[in-house]
Amino acid sequence: xxxxxxxxKGSLADSSIAILKEAGYxxxxxxxxxxLVDSENNVEFYYLRPRDIALYxxxxxxxxxxxxxxxxxxxxxxxxxxxALDFGGSTFRFAGPATEKLSLSDLNGKRxxxxxxxxxxxFFEKNSIKAEVVRLDGAVESSVxxxxxxxxxxxxxxxxxxxxxxxxxxxxxxxxxxxxxxxxSSTNMPxxxxxxxxxxxxxxxxxxYVLLDYDIPKASVEKACAITPGLESPxxxxxxxxxxxxxxxxxxxxxxxxxxxxxxxxxxxGILVTDIHACRL
Numbered sequence: 135x136x137x138x139x140x141x142x143k144g145s146l147a148d149s150s151i152a153i154l155k156e157a158g159y160x161x162x163x164x165x166x167x168x169x170l171v172d173s174e175n176n177v178e179f180y181y182l183r184p185r186d187i188a189l190y191x192x193x194x195x196x197x198x199x200x201x202x203x204x205x206x207x208x209x210x211x212x213x214x215x216x217x218a219l220d221f222g223g224s225t226f227r228f229a230g231p232a233t234e235k236l237s238l239s240d241l242n243g244k245r246x247x248x249x250x251x252x253x254x255x256x257f258f259e260k261n262s263i264k265a266e267v268v269r270l271d272g273a274v275e276s277s278v279x280x281x282x283x284x285x286x287x288x289x290x291x292x293x294x295x296x297x298x299x300x301x302x303x304x305x306x307x308x309x310x311x312x313x314x315x316x317x318x319s320s321t322n323m324p325x326x327x328x329x330x331x332x333x334x335x336x337x338x339x340x341x342x343y344v345l346l347d348y349d350i351p352k353a354s355v356e357k358a359c360a361i362t363p364g365l366e367s368p369x370x371x372x373x374x375x376x377x378x379x380x381x382x383x384x385x386x387x388x389x390x391x392x393x394x395x396x397x398x399x400x401x402x403x404g405i406l407v408t409d410i411h412a413c414r415l
Contacts, residue, residue, distance in 0.1 A: 135171070135176050135177055135178045135326075136176065136177045136178070136197050136198065136324060136325065136326035136327060136330065137177075137178045137180065137195075137196040137197050137198075138177055138178070138179050138180070138196065138197070138198045138199060138200075138330070139179075139180050139181075139186075139187040139190050139191060139196045139198070139199030139200070140154070140180065140181050140182070140187075140199070140200055141181070141182070141183075141184040141187065141200065141201065142165075142168070142181035142182055142183060143183075143184070144184050145222055146184055146202060146221075146222045146313050147184075149221045149222060149313065150200045153219060153221070153334060153337050153338075154179075154200075154334075156337045156340075156411075157330075157333035157334050157336070157337050158175065158333060159172055159175055159177065159179075159333075160172040160174070160175070161179070162179070162181065167181065168180065168181050169181070176326060177326065177330070180196060182199075184201055184202065184205055185205055185208075185209070187199040187200070187201040187205070187316075188201055188205060188206045188209035188211040188213045189209055189211045191211065191213045191316055191317060191318055192209070192212040192213035192318055192319070193211070193212075193318075194318055197317060197318070197324035197326075197327060198216075198315060198317045198324065198327055198330060199213075199315075199316050199317075200219065200313055200315055200316075201313070201316060202224070202311050202312070202313060202314070203215060203218075203309065203311040203312060203313075203314050204224065204226060204250060204253055204289075204309055204311040206314065206316055207252065207253045207256060207309065208250040208251070208252040208253040210252050210256075212319045213316045213317065213318050213319060214316060214317060214318075214319050215315070215316055216314075216315050216316060216317055216327075216331060217314065217315040217331050217334060217335060217338075218312055218313075218314050218338075219312065219313040219315060219334065219338060220312065220313075220338050220341065220342065221312065221313050222311075222312050222313035223310070223311065223312045224289045224291070224310075224311045224312070225289070225291075225307050225309070225310050225311070226250070226253065226287060226288065226289055226290070226307060226308040226309045226310075226311065227287070227288070227290045227303040227304075227307055227308060228241070228246070228285060228286070228287050228304055228305050228308065229275075229285065229286050229287075229290070229296050229301040229302060229303045229304065230278070230284070230285040230286070230301060230302065230304060231278065231300060231301065231302075232297070232301055232302040233300075236285075236304040236305075237304060237305060238261070238263070238304075238305040238306070240285075240304075241258075241263050241265045241285065242263055242264050242265060243264065243265065244265050244266070244283075244284040244285050245265070245266045245268050245282070245283040245284045246265050246266065246267055246268065246283060246284070246285045246286065247268040247270050247274050247277035247278070247282055247283035247285070247286045248267065248268070248269070248270065248274060248286060248287040248288060249269070249270055249271060249272065249274055249288065250287070251267045251269040253287075253308065253309060254287045254308065255267050257287075257308050257309075268282060274286045274287075274288045275288070275295055275296060275299040275301060276299060278299070278300075278301065279299065279300065286301065287308060290303055315330070315331060332414065335415075336412050336413045336415070337412065339410075339413055339415060340409075340410040340412050340413050341387075342386060342387060343365075343384045343385065343386060343387060343410055343413075344384070344385060344390055344407050344408060344409055344410060345382060345383075345384060345407070345408040345410060346362055346382070346383055346384075346385045346390070346393065346405070346406070346407055347380065347381070347382045347404070347406045347407075347408070348380070348381055348402040348403070348404060348405040348406070349373060349375075349378055349380050349381075349403050349404040350378065350379060350381060350400065350401060350402040350403075351377055351378055352377050352379055353377070354400050354401050354402075355370065355379055355381070357400055358381060358397060358400055358402060359381070359383075361393060361396050361397060361400070362381065362383040362385055362393060362397070363383065364383035364384050364385075365384050365415060368381050368382060368383035369381070369382040369383070381402075384410070
């Protein structure tokens with residue numbers, strides 16, 4: 135059986151379970167369960183601390199797992215990302231006293247507090263920055279005021295917490311993270327992983343796209359297809375109404391209303407949007 139690690143708590147846990155359910159896998163109904171066997175799909179799920187998942191996968195004890203890109207890099211484990219899952223997004227930034235105008239060049243010689251020492255140390259090494267990494271497990275924002283560090287590196291969403299602590303972000307993001315499917319660093323793909331990857335990719339695509347159907351005069355088909363080219367090519371079918379055709383194409387969900395406006399202006403009518411529950415492309 136394919137052994138898969140799933141976050142047992144935290145921001146990624148519920149979304150990980152949801153995407154696996156959509157992909158056709160059984161999931162636990164009791165949060166106290168640590169292992170679930172899905173014999174129908176020939177997989178075993180292990181519910182572990184998010185920070186430990188990359189280590190278990192990298193060691194070879196488990197064949198695959200869902201974790202954050204940030205946690206994967208921070209762990210230093212012998213595991214690799216195979217698929218981005220489009221949830222659990224976060225951005226890592228440097229921050230320092232709001233009264234100072236800072237840039238990345240100011241990091242040299244400074245003490246930088248973070249809950250992700252491996253990730254920050256990797257960034258420093260790749261950018262030839264000489265700075266001290268101060269590891270903290272929480273309340274990183276208070277470290278500058280308390281004199282433990284000069285700067286911090288942390289997850290930033292709205293920035294409100296930083297502002298309340300008298301800090302301001304500077305420089306480009308250290309990392310843009312999201313939930314990812316990982317496996318161990320090896321040339322051989324574990325048996326069953328390809329099916330898992332294909333199923334999850336289908337769910338990710340289905341969440342990102344919708345089906346757009348519309349009727350349009352034949353004279354405007356070329357322009358309409360330029361607006362909705364689909365993934366490969368739109369489907370065009372004749373209508374009983376002379377000189378009209380029906381068009382169907384996959385479009386990005388976030389672009390739906392703009393595309394409907396453009397098609398209406400072009401003369402399209404009967405424009406319909408349909409959710410995609412699953413797909414294989």
